[in-house]
Amino acid sequence: MPSAMVFLFDTCTSKCAYCGHATSGKVLDNTQLTPYKDRGLIDKFLSFFEKRTTQENRWLLMLLGGEPLLMPNLGYMIDRLHAVGNKASLYTSLNIGANNAAYKYLLKCDPDAVDYIMASFHPEADEFEDSFFQMMEALKTRGHKVIFRFIAHPLRLHRMEALHERCKALDICFSPYAYCSSNYPLAYTKDDKNLIAKHTTNYSQVVQMENGLAVENLKCEAGEKLLYVNARDGKIFPCPNVFNRAIGNIYDDHLEPKKEGQGCYDPATRCFCDINFQQNHVEDLDDSTHFEDEKRGYVEPKDHEALHQDMEKRGFAFHNKVHHGSLGENSSDERLILSKQEVRETFEKNKAFYHGDFKKGFHKEFLKS
Numbered sequence: 001m002p003s004a005m006v007f008l009f010d011t012c013t014s015k016c017a018y019c020g021h022a023t024s025g026k027v028l029d030n031t032q033l034t035p036y037k038d039r040g041l042i043d044k045f046l047s048f049f050e051k052r053t054t055q056e057n058r059w060l061l062m063l064l065g066g067e068p069l070l071m072p073n074l075g076y077m078i079d080r081l082h083a084v085g086n087k088a089s090l091y092t093s094l095n096i097g098a099n100n101a102a103y104k105y106l107l108k109c110d111p112d113a114v115d116y117i118m119a120s121f122h123p124e125a126d127e128f129e130d131s132f133f134q135m136m137e138a139l140k141t142r143g144h145k146v147i148f149r150f151i152a153h154p155l156r157l158h159r160m161e162a163l164h165e166r167c168k169a170l171d172i173c174f175s176p177y178a179y180c181s182s183n184y185p186l187a188y189t190k191d192d193k194n195l196i197a198k199h200t201t202n203y204s205q206v207v208q209m210e211n212g213l214a215v216e217n218l219k220c221e222a223g224e225k226l227l228y229v230n231a232r233d234g235k236i237f238p239c240p241n242v243f244n245r246a247i248g249n250i251y252d253d254h255l256e257p258k259k260e261g262q263g264c265y266d267p268a269t270r271c272f273c274d275i276n277f278q279q280n281h282v283e284d285l286d287d288s289t290h291f292e293d294e295k296r297g298y299v300e301p302k303d304h305e306a307l308h309q310d311m312e313k314r315g316f317a318f319h320n321k322v323h324h325g326s327l328g329e330n331s332s333d334e335r336l337i338l339s340k341q342e343v344r345e346t347f348e349k350n351k352a353f354y355h356g357d358f359k360k361g362f363h364k365e366f367l368k369s
Helices: 031-037 039-050 074-083 101-106 123-142 157-169 190-197 203-209 274-278 288-296 304-313 340-354 357-361
Strands: 003-007 060-063 087-092 114-120 146-152 173-178 226-230 235-237
Touching: 031 039, 039 074, 074 087, 074 101, 101 123, 114 123, 123 146, 146 157, 157 173, 157 190, 173 203, 173 288, 190 203, 203 274, 203 288, 203 304, 274 288, 340 357
Parallel strands: 003 060, 003 226, 060 087, 087 114, 114 146, 146 173
Antiparallel strands: 226 235
16 A cells, blocks of 8 residues: 655644654644645645555555644545545644544544554653543544554653553553654663663564664665655655655646666665554565554564564664654754743744745645635
8 A cells, every 4th residue: 555644734832842743732823724724725635646546556644743633624634535445544642632623523433544543642741641541542442543652762761661551451552662863762771772672563663773774775665655745835755764855746746756776765864764664665674564463452562682683684784873854853852842931932033934934835735725
């Protein structure tokens, strides 16, 4: 199944310092949501995939964010995808509350329309942990495949065991991934690595713990059956590790054909994104069987070292050096959450840019909505 990772928007709220996603707090500027109130824009966006949908070729659109459950007409988008045989998956902080319209939609819709829901437990979720688990349980009861995602920030490792047990009690997979910054995961201590490794359930976690794969001689389907899309400007990139060139545009219905024998589009990058492996887009590193198990429910941890050795035996080399510029990378390791006051002050300082030069890069279809 071809996959498209869709970056929707970044609502200006408080920000989580360890992943950059929208967190709780009063929204300072929600104008980035306005275009999605126009179903014509959504129709235009989805038409790119519908034209490329056949009986044998179904798409999975992985909706990222900010927070996809803030998107107006999310239900309309998912229903339309499902009507032609495609599906959505959602990456959410569940920081929207049980009264959120999109969350209520998920409790009523056909679960088959949503391939999986990745529920990311951010630091601020400590304040509503019980509610977070109740919302996950309700989604699972409805029939959705829910995975509990935990980014193993060095200041958060003490939470792992208790959260693992809560997930196990609900038959939900506890899925920890290495924290990404200019220093991490290379800066993890041996004890840190051992603690995280105790909860390994797939190859992807091993890849991220080792700072990604070297891309030399790596064969993958990025730019062909794996796309990374920015909904605001419509630009298509091969994957979230490669931003050195766009290869098409959703709104212009354009996608450059991948050259025969084309390796990674950026030989200086690393292959780091777990989706690449979970969706079986990297040759000879199919993590989809593990991922299907995780979607069904709780998974007993696997032998991290055995998975690591298996990858090395098959000729995969790890990146093993500092890397800058990847999606989700952070510049500070000492803090978990930026204060509302800091965000407000920064927004007030830069809002002219966000409503001026920043918007100049948006596609005309997005701007007219």
